[in-house]
Amino acid sequence: MNKKLSFSIWYIFLAIWAVILVHDFIHALQKIEELPYSQFKTLVATGKVAEVSVSGQILTGKLKPEGESKEPQLFRTIRVEDPDLVKELTQHSVTFTGVIETTFWRDVLSWVLPVVLFVGVWFFIFQRLGQAQGGFMRVGQSKAKIYMEKDIKVTFADVAGVDEAKEELHEVIEFLKTPEKFTKLGGKIPKGILLVGPPGTGKTLLARAVAGEAAVPFFSISGSEFVEMFVGVGAARVRDLFEQAKLKAPCIIFIDELDALGKARGMGPMAHEEREQTLNQLLVEMDGFDPRIGVILMAATNRPEILDPALLRAGRFDRHVLVDRPDKVGRLAILRVHAKQVALAGDADLETVAGMTPGFSGADLANIINEAALLAVRRGKDQVGLSELQEAVERVIAGLEKKNRVLNKMEKERVAYHETGHALVALSLPGADQVQKISIIPRGIAALGYTLQLPTEDRFLMTKSELENKVAVLLGGRIAEELVFGEASTGAQNDLVKATDIAKSMVKAYGMSEKLGTITLERERQPQFVQIQAAQEKGDYSEETAREIDCEIRRIIDDQYERVKRLLGERKAALQEGATLLLEREVITGSDLKTIMDKA
Ligand code: ADP
Ligand code: ZN
Numbered sequence: 001m002n003k004k005l006s007f008s009i010w011y012i013f014l015a016i017w018a019v020i021l022v023h024d025f026i027h028a029l030q031k032i033e034e035l036p037y038s039q040f041k042t043l044v045a046t047g048k049v050a051e052v053s054v055s056g057q058i059l060t061g062k063l064k065p066e067g068e069s070k071e072p073q074l075f076r077t078i079r080v081e082d083p084d085l086v087k088e089l090t091q092h093s094v095t096f097t098g099v100i101e102t103t104f105w106r107d108v109l110s111w112v113l114p115v116v117l118f119v120g121v122w123f124f125i126f127q128r129l130g131q132a133q134g135g136f137m138r139v140g141q142s143k144a145k146i147y148m149e150k151d152i153k154v155t156f157a158d159v160a161g162v163d164e165a166k167e168e169l170h171e172v173i174e175f176l177k178t179p180e181k182f183t184k185l186g187g188k189i190p191k192g193i194l195l196v197g198p199p200g201t202g203k204t205l206l207a208r209a210v211a212g213e214a215a216v217p218f219f220s221i222s223g224s225e226f227v228e229m230f231v232g233v234g235a236a237r238v239r240d241l242f243e244q245a246k247l248k249a250p251c252i253i254f255i256d257e258l259d260a261l262g263k264a265r266g267m268g269p270m271a272h273e274e275r276e277q278t279l280n281q282l283l284v285e286m287d288g289f290d291p292r293i294g295v296i297l298m299a300a301t302n303r304p305e306i307l308d309p310a311l312l313r314a315g316r317f318d319r320h321v322l323v324d325r326p327d328k329v330g331r332l333a334i335l336r337v338h339a340k341q342v343a344l345a346g347d348a349d350l351e352t353v354a355g356m357t358p359g360f361s362g363a364d365l366a367n368i369i370n371e372a373a374l375l376a377v378r379r380g381k382d383q384v385g386l387s388e389l390q391e392a393v394e395r396v397i398a399g400l401e402k403k404n405r406v407l408n409k410m411e412k413e414r415v416a417y418h419e420t421g422h423a424l425v426a427l428s429l430p431g432a433d434q435v436q437k438i439s440i441i442p443r444g445i446a447a448l449g450y451t452l453q454l455p456t457e458d459r460f461l462m463t464k465s466e467l468e469n470k471v472a473v474l475l476g477g478r479i480a481e482e483l484v485f486g487e488a489s490t491g492a493q494n495d496l497v498k499a500t501d502i503a504k505s506m507v508k509a510y511g512m513s514e515k516l517g518t519i520t521l522e523r524e525r526q527p528q529f530v531q532i533q534a535a536q537e538k539g540d541y542s543e544e545t546a547r548e549i550d551c552e553i554r555r556i557i558d559d560q561y562e563r564v565k566r567l568l569g570e571r572k573a574a575l576q577e578g579a580t581l582l583l584e585r586e587v588i589t590g591s592d593l594k595t596i597m598d599k600a
Pocket of ligand 2: 495
């Protein structure tokens, strides 16, 4: 059973329990005394009863207050067959009523409440079990909002650095502009276009730009919003979405985070019923519409490998457009797009910034411009200069500077040695990325300090020794700690994860282990091969090979460990001096450390 379902059932139990408690409580407050009928008769006869109300067999009433007590004692008794009761009550001037109402409501409640509860629970379970499919209940209370935008101002001019993707989407724009022309010529129109790429590379932006260029309405919905809903609601939403879109054709339907809803069915510990139904409905709708009416479906994902293969079949999302991180030229173009909105100083050379930011996504670059503009304002400048841009790059890399986060003296010392260790290794190895600066000012949430290494250029190929150097630099922090303090700390976890990943790739993907030979044991995940990929992913090698892989990964790490230990051991003086300077200044440059190294 679903988590939510059992939660709600507990809720109901809790409510019932609470009602019972309150009921008992009120009774307890009133302190009603249960009397035998005979005693009641005696009390009446001795004139101690003030009033009585009769309801069926039950008599309730009050005694006259006795002594100091102002509160009349309440009592209850069960009547036995007694035709003279009324006469006697009148005789002793007891006020009496026959109360039907109270029992009426109690009876009604005692019957109706359980029925209502039962029906409620049943209804709930029924709905949960997915009977809502055929519109059993019209479900309008969905959380997933369908957004419809009409006059989108975004155009292709606002999207930069993804020229190939734009090229592929031109055809779609043409089609949306003049669907008749296309259908007359018998051109084949893609129904579904899947934009594949890392977060922040402009997938949503591209989809909106297509709508803007073609001047058509843009319907959007996010896959992740479907996941939290009742069974059937998501499916109904999908139906709604397509119905609305068909009325507004030509138009674009855009589903963001398709992977959230389009995960392969039956994946995970529990098959998620709701997701499956929604996914099925999406497949049904996709099969059921004719693209010639002018509806184009677009979706975005950064994890194509987990998508249900059914989504990718012909006639569905069969057109994949790769939206990758931009190269240097692309980065420059993106920076220019966003820099249009700010005043740049003469020295603000965007090309330098583009050179500093390999691996950045479009969103990161937009963020840099934004940060730089804020910095300029804070500094009272009316133009954004290079220094603001450079600082913005650092901020975006490492999160905002947090001077106020206090490390104790010991921790600070450790971090200083750790970072100097990384930097020293990097400076000592030929071909390692150049060290820009070393800092022990904590930034963001995770990093206590950092060593900023910037490659001088974009790299597409790396040699075996370069990869080994990378591992060595990553290990440098931990080994420096061990050398100086005699033991490791938790601070190196992230480094170890990265180092292990590199070693693993060397063995499994790049065939860089002599022992295993020049074979690849892992296919690079390419979006184009999604379908085949999904099937083969689990690896097609034996247990024995798996063990050898582990050994080789360990050997690579061990080799580098020894190498770095030797290297830092020889440079212990420089390590001491560098760390001391770093502790004093909190930030030092690569060349500061280089000077120390050359002297020592
Ligand atoms: P995704 O959908 O791929 O996660 P978005 O389209 O939401 O990324 O991008 C977020 C923001 O980043 C955009 O609104 C835009 O400001 C900026 N951006 C991302 N990629 C680009 C690009 N290629 N050109 C211009 N701006 C971009
Ligand atoms: Zn580190």
